[in-house]
Amino acid sequence: MGQLSAAIFCWDKSDLNLLKEAKRQQLIQANITDPSDSDVSVRLDRKELSLHCHRMTRNTEVIRERIQAVLELFGGNSGRDTMGVPLFHERIWEL
Structure with missing residues (x-):
């Protein structure tokens, strides 16, 4: 079901970029110097995504x-x- 959902919907790119930047700043404040994009992405959970990002139909x-x-x-x-x-x-x- 998750794969079907991912086939139909995607996260709004502008919302996602803003959330990633906020998460990056949060990691920097937690003394993680220069977090990579993968460090940021790994630490984003589904709840944060659904709370802060719109979903769009592909x-x-x-x-x-x-x-x-x-x-x-x-x-x-x-x-x-x-x-x-x-x-x-x-x-x-x-x-």
Whole structure:
């Protein structure tokens, strides 16, 4: 479900940049000198993102491509439960 959500929605870039800068300043105040972009991103949690950033719907073509990729990912061996039963019925590919 998380991958489908990520296929459809994205965080507003301007909101995300402001939040990252605020988190960077917070890390600097906590005596972490010159935090890298990955240091900042790792320390952002979902609650902060949802509290401070708007979510936007992606472009229709991007959504279609990303959902197709998720379906293909879970259509193979990754798409089976612990007993080997496919999560998606074969008819899903007929659409």
